[in-house]
Amino acid sequence: MILQALEEECSGCLACELVCSLVLFKELNPRKAAIRIRGEFPAPGAYRIACCDQCGDCAAACPHQAIYRKASGYWIDPDKCRLPCTLCADACPRDAIFFHADVPHAIKCVSCGQCVRYCPTRALVDKDGKVENMAPVWRNAR
Amino acid sequence: MMPGGYWNAILRVDLDRGAHWITSTGEALARGYIGGRGFAARLLYDELVPGTDPFGPDNPVVVAPGPMTGVFMPNTGKVTFAARSPATGLYGDSNMGGHFGLAVRMAGYDALVIRGRASEPSVLVIDDGRVRLLPAGDLWGLGSFDAEVRLKEKLGEDFQVAVIGPAGENRVVFACISHDFGRQAGRTGVGAVLGSKNIKAIAVRGTRSLPVANPRRVMQVGQRLFRHIFSLPGTASWTPYGTAGVTTLINEVGALPTENFRRGTHDHWQELTGETLRRRILVRDKGCTACAIPCGKYSRARLDGTERYVEGPEYESMALLGSNLGMARLEEVAHLNWLCDQLGLDAISAGAVASFAVEAFERGLITRQDTDGRKLAFGDYESLAWLMEQIAYRRGVGDLLAGGVRHAAQALGGGSDAYAIHVKGLEVSGYEPRNTLAMLLSYMTCDIGAHHNRAWAILHDIEVGRYKVEGKAEKVIELQHLRPVYDMLCVCRFPWIEVGFGTEHYAEMLSAVTGEPVTWEHLTHLAERVWNITRLMAIRDRPGFGRADDLPPRRFYEEPVEGGPAHGHHADLADIQRLLDRYYQLRGWDENGHPKPETLERLEIGPPAFARRPAGAG
Ligand code: SF4
Ligand code: SF4
Numbered sequence: 077m078i079l080q081a082l083e084e085e086c087s088g089c090l091a092c093e094l095v096c097s098l099v100l101f102k103e104l105n106p107r108k109a110a111i112r113i114r115g116e117f118p119a120p121g122a123y124r125i126a127c128c129d130q131c132g133d134c135a136a137a138c139p140h141q142a143i144y145r146k147a148s149g150y151w152i153d154p155d156k157c158r159l160p161c162t163l164c165a166d167a168c169p170r171d172a173i174f175f176h177a178d179v180p181h182a183i184k185c186v187s188c189g190q191c192v193r194y195c196p197t198r199a200l201v202d203k204d205g206k207v208e209n210m211a212p213v214w215r216n217a218r
Numbered sequence: 219m220m221p222g223g224y225w226n227a228i229l230r231v232d233l234d235r236g237a238h239w240i241t242s243t244g245e246a247l248a249r250g251y252i253g254g255r256g257f258a259a260r261l262l263y264d265e266l267v268p269g270t271d272p273f274g275p276d277n278p279v280v281v282a283p284g285p286m287t288g289v290f291m292p293n294t295g296k297v298t299f300a301a302r303s304p305a306t307g308l309y310g311d312s313n314m315g316g317h318f319g320l321a322v323r324m325a326g327y328d329a330l331v332i333r334g335r336a337s338e339p340s341v342l343v344i345d346d347g348r349v350r351l352l353p354a355g356d357l358w359g360l361g362s363f364d365a366e367v368r369l370k371e372k373l374g375e376d377f378q379v380a381v382i383g384p385a386g387e388n389r390v391v392f393a394c395i396s397h398d399f400g401r402q403a404g405r406t407g408v409g410a411v412l413g414s415k416n417i418k419a420i421a422v423r424g425t426r427s428l429p430v431a432n433p434r435r436v437m438q439v440g441q442r443l444f445r446h447i448f449s450l451p452g453t454a455s456w457t458p459y460g461t462a463g464v465t466t467l468i469n470e471v472g473a474l475p476t477e478n479f480r481r482g483t484h485d486h487w488q489e490l491t492g493e494t495l496r497r498r499i500l501v502r503d504k505g506c507t508a509c510a511i512p513c514g515k516y517s518r519a520r521l522d523g524t525e526r527y528v529e530g531p532e533y534e535s536m537a538l539l540g541s542n543l544g545m546a547r548l549e550e551v552a553h554l555n556w557l558c559d560q561l562g563l564d565a566i567s568a569g570a571v572a573s574f575a576v577e578a579f580e581r582g583l584i585t586r587q588d589t590d591g592r593k594l595a596f597g598d599y600e601s602l603a604w605l606m607e608q609i610a611y612r613r614g615v616g617d618l619l620a621g622g623v624r625h626a627a628q629a630l631g632g633g634s635d636a637y638a639i640h641v642k643g644l645e646v647s648g649y650e651p652r653n654t655l656a657m658l659l660s661y662m663t664c665d666i667g668a669h670h671n672r673a674w675a676i677l678h679d680i681e682v683g684r685y686k687v688e689g690k691a692e693k694v695i696e697l698q699h700l701r702p703v704y705d706m707l708c709v710c711r712f713p714w715i716e717v718g719f720g721t722e723h724y725a726e727m728l729s730a731v732t733g734e735p736v737t738w739e740h741l742t743h744l745a746e747r748v749w750n751i752t753r754l755m756a757i758r759d760r761p762g763f764g765r766a767d768d769l770p771p772r773r774f775y776e777e778p779v780e781g782g783p784a785h786g787h788h789a790d791l792a793d794i795q796r797l798l799d800r801y802y803q804l805r806g807w808d809e810n811g812h813p814k815p816e817t818l819e820r821l822e823i824g825p826p827a828f829a830r831r832p833a834g835a836g
Contacts (some may be wrong), residue, residue, distance in 0.1 A: 084502070086502075087502070087503045087504050087505035087509065087512035087514070088504055088505060089295075089505040089506065089507065089508055089509040089510075089512060090317065090320075090507055090508065091290065091444070091508050091509075091510075094288070094289075094290040094440075094507075094508060095290050095437070095440070095441075097427070098290060098433060098436070098437045098440075101427070102433045102434060102437075103427035103428075103433055104288065104289060104290060104427055104428040104430060104433060104436065105324065105425075105426070105427035105428065106320075106324075107324070107376075107425050108427065114375060115398075115399075117398070117399035117400075117527075118363050118367070118399045118527040119527050120501075121399075121501040121502055121504075121516045121518070121527050122502070123502075176425065177425065178425075193441075194440075194441065194444050196444070196448070196505070196509065196510045196511070196512065197503065197505075197512065210444065210445050210448050211448045211510075212448055212449075212453055212454040213454070214453070214454040214455075214457050214458050215458070215503075
């Protein structure tokens, strides 16, 4: 699965952040998610989505080999990650590596597809077309 | 042991002393009142001493999310703001979406209780466990949008901000609290109470994981219920238009308030529909936390070369700033909406107050001397926009109107109380109810004053017959016990009322969060308790409060409506009294509308905490 964000569809609901924190930590905490939504209001009235497309630049930049290739993408090995290094975040072209004071390693998308499945506006899609959006299409009402 | 879903922590802020501390939430409050509106009602019942000036330092502002706020389940983005209302003098609350409730919960609190008055304009900053007052001299006077932008620049994007505008600073009794560039806690004037405390804004950042009992269970239930709501046909048909999708129907049944509730149909209703909004001014769909059906219609409207970004207008603004002001163009309504948001005026009351002023002008009670030579007229954007500013800054005639229509009618005299459209001092919202008796009873008996969403009964009237009396009190009470459940959990009611997401899901949702079994019936029992507690507060706070306070404005039973399907008709006072008799009887209240001792016993409400303490203590 390759995550792709269609920012113009996003409603800023944070369902993606919530489900992601459940996937990664079994906790409800948008600030531990591997995807982040940021509003630009009042003008232009847009949402920016920072998310990972598994390009691997972080893995190349990590001096501790803490980011490794799995079938579904690049994963962080919490035992190898040595904070406060953060070189992966510097290398990420999409600002999609995150940190939280209570988490001893970098936080990164594992390409599970949950956010794609549950995004209510279909603003997140799988470029590979394998993970299905569960939300209905209603935008064409415009 | 505390149920899951709670921090067992209420943040207390004393602005007089610049102090803050934490008290425990306690099992009794958690299990007996759940959160949100339930917490607000019980905390104010316990701590608001009768006779407290709404603008006095001792009027506590309660900010209460619920145990479900921010959980990964459909539409969990709500939070309640409450205090003694300066508009009604009674318990007042308002419910707000966005992400503010989530932030309060992530900061580690079940509720905030704010008392006292800061010595200078300030922002209450809550950064997890760190709480401070930030001087806000530079923000005081700014419009809500500008203040929110400035605060986010100053503190960081990741702060969630609830802010008041100039109307709140100037204690306009229907001043709102704004958040996320378009979400408001609009009704009952809690914004003015914050203003009286010198609090321009509350800014919250939380980083903690929500204290749910069983995250795996939450995830499973959440996944299943998101899939379920996605599968409902209503999701795809309602969401594109949001609340303004209802305009066509409401106009058709003759309930679209028009020109100060003289009529229930508007010639230009087509300008006020969600369809027109979507086609002409929509920028994007915008939702609250975990919203499956984003009803926020974020728009950009151009008027005479000026472009404004505004969330909406949603249905209530379409009605009160649109048809009720006789407006003929969507863009003008959107600009009035923007102006109310920026000034920090509740769009519902502001529209109703302005329509009252126009009628008073037509009847010669307000004259050109009061309006700098302007003519106040329905459909006249310029004069109405000017009036909104006068109100927010309490200038000239605006000062009179800033007290709401009840106050203005008392001051103006000349029989203007006949067309002051309010109940208990709160202006009637977007449904012209004189030919729909359940909706009328709903407005009459709503605890905070004439607000529609405590029991949205109008479709029931259309279904069973407008003037039928039998069964209406039953229906209104049923709805009045349903709604507080949503407000206690702090979840949105639109999945239920608009897209058919059944009430049967909520017990399961809550018990995944608390780890304790619960039934829907039990939750509605708690809702009845909340309904009685706010009634008790009204009785103890306002000497003489009773049946007369439940009567609707005279226009609704003396003046026939002009035009529409109910043309020439109005409600009958004898029917209204019969409805009230039945309503009180069903509720276990006496004929003056006071809960009987056995009712209070059944609901296990007990005396308020302040009455249990010796005089002068704590
Ligand atoms: S779930 Fe979808 S609509 Fe909601 S914030 Fe994430 S990307 Fe945007
Ligand atoms: S694919 Fe999974 S891990 Fe990646 S952002 Fe979405 S929910 Fe998080």
